[in-house]
Amino acid sequence: MADWEQAFRALLATRGGALRSYAYLLTGDPAAASDLVQEALTRVFGRRRVGEDIDQLEAYVRRAMLNQYVDSRRRLKRWNATRHLLVDPPHHDDDQLAVADDVRRALGTLSPRQRACVVLRYYEDLTVTEVADELGCAEGTVKRHLSDARAKLAVQLGVNEESAL
Incomplete structure (x- = not known):
C-alpha cells in the first residue's frame, strides 16, 4: 500500500466524522457536505506529495473545503444573477x-x-x-x-x- 493510501485511511478513520461535520456546518446540506469533503480529499490527496501527519493533513483538507465552499458560493451567485429561469423555493409554515x-x-x-x-x-x-x-x-x-x-x-x-x- 502506498504511503498516501495509509495517510488517507488514517485521516478518514480518525477525523472523517469531524470533517463531515465541518462541511455540513459550512453547507447546511448533507449531500453538499459529502461532495465538499470528497472534493477536498481529491484535491489534497491528488497531489501525491502528502505527508503522514494527521493534524497537518486535516488542516489541508479543512482549508481546501473552506476555499471550495467560498468559491462555489461565488460561482452560484454569478449563476443566479445570469440565469433566465428563476424558481422560487418552497415556502414552509414557520x-x-x-x-x-x-x-x-x-x-x-x-x-x-x-x-x-x-x-x-x-x-x-x-x-x-x-x-x-x-x-x-x-x-x-x-x-x-x-x-x-x-x-x-x-x-x-x-x-x-x-x-x-
Whole structure:
C-alpha cells in the first residue's frame, strides 16, 4: 500500500466524522457536505506529495473545503444573477419547522464569508486572529463579518443579538 493510501485511511478513520461535520456546518446540506469533503480529499490527496501527519493533513483538507465552499458560493451567485429561469423555493409554515431548520435557514442568508467566519469562530472555536489567518484577511474584516452575521442572525431568529451566538 502506498504511503498516501495509509495517510488517507488514517485521516478518514480518525477525523472523517469531524470533517463531515465541518462541511455540513459550512453547507447546511448533507449531500453538499459529502461532495465538499470528497472534493477536498481529491484535491489534497491528488497531489501525491502528502505527508503522514494527521493534524497537518486535516488542516489541508479543512482549508481546501473552506476555499471550495467560498468559491462555489461565488460561482452560484454569478449563476443566479445570469440565469433566465428563476424558481422560487418552497415556502414552509414557520410552525412546522424545528429550531434547527430555522438556524440552518438563517445561516443560509449569510454571505459565504460571514458564514465561514461564524463556523470558524463559533464551531471551530478559533480566535478572531486565527479566523483572520485561516481566511487570509484582516482581523477587522473578520470582526465586521461576525458583527454583521450576528445582527442578521438575531433578526432572522428573533432573539437579542447578545444571546444570538
